[in-house]
Amino acid sequence: MGVLAAIAKNLNAFVGPGLILVFPLYASLRAIESPSMVDDQQWLTYWIIYSFITLFELSFWKVLAWLPFWSSMKLVFCMWLVLPAFNGAAYIYDNVVRKYVKIGGIIDLSNGGNKYSEEQRKVLQMMSLDARKSVVDYVNRYGWDALDRAIKAAEKETKKH
Numbered sequence: 001m002g003v004l005a006a007i008a009k010n011l012n013a014f015v016g017p018g019l020i021l022v023f024p025l026y027a028s029l030r031a032i033e034s035p036s037m038v039d040d041q042q043w044l045t046y047w048i049i050y051s052f053i054t055l056f057e058l059s060f061w062k063v064l065a066w067l068p069f070w071s072s073m074k075l076v077f078c079m080w081l082v083l084p085a086f087n088g089a090a091y092i093y094d095n096v097v098r099k100y101v102k103i104g105g106i107i108d109l110s111n112g113g114n115k116y117s118e119e120q121r122k123v124l125q126m127m128s129l130d131a132r133k134s135v136v137d138y139v140n141r142y143g144w145d146a147l148d149r150a151i152k153a154a155e156k157e158t159k160k161h
Contacts (some may be wrong), residue, residue: 016071017078018145020050020074020078020082024043024046024050027039031043034146035131040091041085041090042093043089046081046082046089049092050078053077057074060153124136135147
């Protein structure tokens with residue numbers, strides 16, 4: 001029974017490095033090789049958040065040493081960030097980071113400029129980054145009217161079948 005108690009007590013030491021570093025490293029390498037930008041967002045955001053956690057730990061290590069539950073809290077939080085069932089890093093990006101960071105190069109939805117109406121910005125924000133980039137490229141090339149015509153044609157075609 002002593003072995004099981006020791007394993008349970010030191011679970012962070014066994015699971016932590018694999019879950020916090022090895023799996024995200026492997027997933028990041030796969031994301032780089034995939035054509036989709038969605039997984040890039042998940043893993044870039046994960047590494048940014050992990051860097052902030054590490055900086056926090058380095059800055060406040062004396063205080064954290066007095067908190068016996070810190071390593072367990074970190075492990076649970078990192079599990080939420082990493083595990084595909086939760087995709088916590090992407091959630092944080094979508095609900096926190098995107099609101100405060102200008103998305104240069106793809107589309108700036110935060111400036112409220114005349115380029116996109118409020119309704120158009122809402123539609124674009126609902127799309128994945130890949131879809132948004134494609135739609136913005138299409139709109140920049142042909143205009144919103146052409147996009148509206150393409151959507152209406154697709155709706156008409158769908159109703160036929």
